[in-house]
Amino acid sequence: MHGSSSPENVIEVRGVLNQFGHHVVHDNLDLDVHRGEIIGVVGGSGTGKSVLMRTIVGLRKPQAGTVTILGKQIFPREHDTSGLNDDIGILFQDGALFSSMTVAENVMAPLREHHHEISDALAEEIAGMKLSLAGLDESVGTKMPADLSGGMRKRVALARAMALDPQVLFLDEPTAGLDPIGAAKFDELIISLRDNLGLTIFMITHDLDSLYRDCDRVAVLADKKVIVNAPLEDVERSNHPWISDYFGGPRGRAAQGASLARENA
Amino acid sequence: MRCSRLYGRVFAFRPKVNGKAFKQMTNARFTIDDTASPRLVVEGRWTISDGITKIDDAVRKFAATTLDKPLTIDLQHIEALDTSGAMVLQRTMQACGARTVATEPLRGFENVDDRHQVLLAQAAANLSSCEVHAHPKSILIVLERVGKTAEGMLDEALHILSFVGAVMARMADMVRHPRHLRPTSVVHHMESSGLNAIFIVGLMSFLIGAVVAFMGATVLAEFGAEVFAVELVGISVLREFGVLLTAILVAGRSGSAFTAAIGSMKLREEIDAMQAMGIDPLDALVVPRVIALVVALPCLAFFAAILGMIGGGAVGAAFLDIPPALFMARTQEIIVISNFVVGMAKAPFFGFAIAVVGCYHGMMVESSAEDLGRRTTVAVVQSLFLVILTDALFAIFFMELDY
Numbered sequence: 001m002h003g004s005s006s007p008e009n010v011i012e013v014r015g016v017l018n019q020f021g022h023h024v025v026h027d028n029l030d031l032d033v034h035r036g037e038i039i040g041v042v043g044g045s046g047t048g049k050s051v052l053m054r055t056i057v058g059l060r061k062p063q064a065g066t067v068t069i070l071g072k073q074i075f076p077r078e079h080d081t082s083g084l085n086d087d088i089g090i091l092f093q094d095g096a097l098f099s100s101m102t103v104a105e106n107v108m109a110p111l112r113e114h115h116h117e118i119s120d121a122l123a124e125e126i127a128g129m130k131l132s133l134a135g136l137d138e139s140v141g142t143k144m145p146a147d148l149s150g151g152m153r154k155r156v157a158l159a160r161a162m163a164l165d166p167q168v169l170f171l172d173e174p175t176a177g178l179d180p181i182g183a184a185k186f187d188e189l190i191i192s193l194r195d196n197l198g199l200t201i202f203m204i205t206h207d208l209d210s211l212y213r214d215c216d217r218v219a220v221l222a223d224k225k226v227i228v229n230a231p232l233e234d235v236e237r238s239n240h241p242w243i244s245d246y247f248g249g250p251r252g253r254a255a256q257g258a259s260l261a262r263e264n265a
Numbered sequence: 266m267r268c269s270r271l272y273g274r275v276f277a278f279r280p281k282v283n284g285k286a287f288k289q290m291t292n293a294r295f296t297i298d299d300t301a302s303p304r305l306v307v308e309g310r311w312t313i314s315d316g317i318t319k320i321d322d323a324v325r326k327f328a329a330t331t332l333d334k335p336l337t338i339d340l341q342h343i344e345a346l347d348t349s350g351a352m353v354l355q356r357t358m359q360a361c362g363a364r365t366v367a368t369e370p371l372r373g374f375e376n377v378d379d380r381h382q383v384l385l386a387q388a389a390a391n392l393s394s395c396e397v398h399a400h401p402k403s404i405l406i407v408l409e410r411v412g413k414t415a416e417g418m419l420d421e422a423l424h425i426l427s428f429v430g431a432v433m434a435r436m437a438d439m440v441r442h443p444r445h446l447r448p449t450s451v452v453h454h455m456e457s458s459g460l461n462a463i464f465i466v467g468l469m470s471f472l473i474g475a476v477v478a479f480m481g482a483t484v485l486a487e488f489g490a491e492v493f494a495v496e497l498v499g500i501s502v503l504r505e506f507g508v509l510l511t512a513i514l515v516a517g518r519s520g521s522a523f524t525a526a527i528g529s530m531k532l533r534e535e536i537d538a539m540q541a542m543g544i545d546p547l548d549a550l551v552v553p554r555v556i557a558l559v560v561a562l563p564c565l566a567f568f569a570a571i572l573g574m575i576g577g578g579a580v581g582a583a584f585l586d587i588p589p590a591l592f593m594a595r596t597q598e599i600i601v602i603s604n605f606v607v608g609m610a611k612a613p614f615f616g617f618a619i620a621v622v623g624c625y626h627g628m629m630v631e632s633s634a635e636d637l638g639r640r641t642t643v644a645v646v647q648s649l650f651l652v653i654l655t656d657a658l659f660a661i662f663f664m665e666l667d668y
Contacts, residue, residue, distance in 0.1 A: 146632035
């Protein structure tokens, strides 16, 4: 484990600067994610939520700062990070399924890539179970991604992200575009993944219901930084104008009410 | 005992003999205690990254020999379990007659701790294997493919014809309502497919002219008729090579670009958005490209013809003792204007064919990036084929006319 990282921190971001031309997205941004928690990342459009995710998983090099994930520093690159791909699962916003492969092949792709010796039968069974876990039945296995609805694509993408039982799961707007029933099931699924598999989940979301239901902590991106990273009750109490607009607006209050009702029930 | 050290991971699978368990300090492994009823003692780390894939075959074999006998699985010594491991255990249990039900997912398991209970329950609820398409093998498949391809070709030919009709109709409409024409777009495509291609077209024609002169002169020298290389260059470049090679280049360069551009717009639902706004995609995307290429290709072909002549002349002056003055004089004297007219007359038709085929395949792209790639390839192949077919038809036509 890297010297500066404390053991319970799965992700440590320190002083990150992200810049596109003259446009600064993140400036001196810090973020900690603890093991086994679900962290919700919120922020207005264009505050760089996806950019932050891409930076943490190593798809984007920040201009400055350090990023450590699972004790391995990926920027500036110091450790051997080759084994990291097994431990990270990513659900991209539109699923990013491989369009030339069937659904089953998509889910099996990481299995086959990381475990060459895997038998067809086992790969099919694991893929079948992951699809079933993601709320799909096995008949979708032979379909092509193009034939699926947006919600189903998202579920397949989640099944693929979970194929290797990663330690950290990154979800980019997982419930966006799902109907409320589907979104609620997705929330349950995410919570059960955390509880049963001890996953750490980094979730970008605009879904206030998801925030209230799933997240142990909420990180708010504004003013090029993470301005708050705390449990939801503490975030609500913050008097930053954007946060009070966000949680104090009609939708925020509705989600809060629903969450209270759930607790009382 | 079977052992694998491929990735530095080892497993051991061995039936327990004389009640003695086989011990090894490694990952996923199990022992079988087959006294009264079968009993599977699971040890080590049953996770996908710690050797599940390697012991799976052994587990399957065990399950096959223990069919329909009530099985007990003991998890006392397990160190780690993940969803895949739980799935393998639950699958084995189901195969071996325990037949766990949804309400009782843990029947048959012993010494399961709380976290593993949830995993096993989850695995029991989600046990399913996804089907992967079967590949039927038969001579019928070949026949089926031949039939389907033939039908597809006929279908596509009809589609292209109807597309050509639609484009012509839109263009005719523009004669009546010139406001529908988008001059900015036309000029933009003339620049990108015409002007920007000028260097490569010029270079290619120059080299072709030079090669024709050189090769012709080598053969003609045997008859002492080296000077006829001028006619050879003039006629071949003006009548055929200039325009044909330009068209081939443009088909590869711009035809494919049209398909890719329109196809990716189709994939991103931009075309649907246009239609919803009441913009006809034929007006906005196809007609400007067709007009641009119909105008730009003759210009390029003209340029190519001139450069081809210059190439021939340069070789004549440098290597064949045909000074530029003589080259010019013979060209003016012998090469009739009809050669040039024949070449130029074909160019707009080539341009039309390339643009229409490129746009047609762009509009036909459906739903996936792979289809876009396939369509782009098909567009280039088809436009090349059409260009050469049109050229052949023109050759017959002009022969009949004695032109």
